Amino acid sequence: MPDISDFKKWILGDLQTNTYLLWASDGSAMCIDPAESEPIDAFIQKNHFNLVFVGLTHGHFDHIGGVQKLIDRWNASLLIHPGDTAMLRDPSKNFSAYTNQPMAVSAKPRSVSHNEEIRLGNAVIKILEIPGHSPGSIGFLTHNRVWVGDALFYDSVGRTDLPGGSMTQLLESIHQRLMILDPDTRVFPGHGPDTTIQREKEENPFLEGIR
Numbered sequence: 001m002p003d004i005s006d007f008k009k010w011i012l013g014d015l016q017t018n019t020y021l022l023w024a025s026d027g028s029a030m031c032i033d034p035a036e037s038e039p040i041d042a043f044i045q046k047n048h049f050n051l052v053f054v055g056l057t058h059g060h061f062d063h064i065g066g067v068q069k070l071i072d073r074w075n076a077s078l079l080i081h082p083g084d085t086a087m088l089r090d091p092s093k094n095f096s097a098y099t100n101q102p103m104a105v106s107a108k109p110r111s112v113s114h115n116e117e118i119r120l121g122n123a124v125i126k127i128l129e130i131p132g133h134s135p136g137s138i139g140f141l142t143h144n145r146v147w148v149g150d151a152l153f154y155d156s157v158g159r160t161d162l163p164g165g166s167m168t169q170l171l172e173s174i175h176q177r178l179m180i181l182d183p184d185t186r187v188f189p190g191h192g193p194d195t196t197i198q199r200e201k202e203e204n205p206f207l208e209g210i211r
């Protein structure tokens with residue numbers, strides 16, 4: 001099964017969220033966690049891509065700021081796990097109510113679940129459920145790359161002190177769903193630099209107990 005052609009990363013919003021755009025050979029594109037819409041929109045236009053999906057690793061406010069505008073403009077499908085769907089419409093649930101920029105997304109989402117395969121052009125992107133940072137946290141897996149949102153970071157893991165978070169569940173997710181991937185798999189988190197499964201297996205201080 002062919003892989004995606006390439007991807008691009010932006011660092012956007014007040015919390016420096018990593019927003020990614022993945023595209024296939026036919027120009028079909030998927031945006032992961034758009035914290036803002038403008039730079040993504042401009043890049044899609046310039047390259048004559050077609051935005052087919054907006055995929056959310058989870059529903060926290062720092063990952064959804066550009067969702068509504070991109071969906072409205074490109075008529076893309078919004079992919080999210082049902083565990084986080086309620087966050088879209090409710091600023092207190094996505095925690096933007098506690099910032100100076102409350103936000104909500106009214107677009108109707110399409111629910112995805114574990115092991116589901118999303119077709120982007122001729123490429124396949126697989127959904128991994130990795131709850132713990134939030135109840136509906138998911139990863140997007142291609143051949144040798146995985147986008148993990150705030151589940152796993154370079155040398156760290158996601159915070160679990162917010163409502164809906166669980167450290168026990170997060171470590172279980174990382175162990176059962178991420179550490180079993182090919183060690184060479186590149187990991188693209190929601191914040192900070194990218195890494196690999198092998199690197200985090202060996203160096204991440206939060207994973208010492210489950211190595």
Ligand SMILES: [Zn+2]
Binds near residue numbers: 058
């Ligand atoms: Zn988060």
Ligand SMILES: [Zn+2]
Binds near residue numbers: 062191
């Ligand atoms: Zn985040």
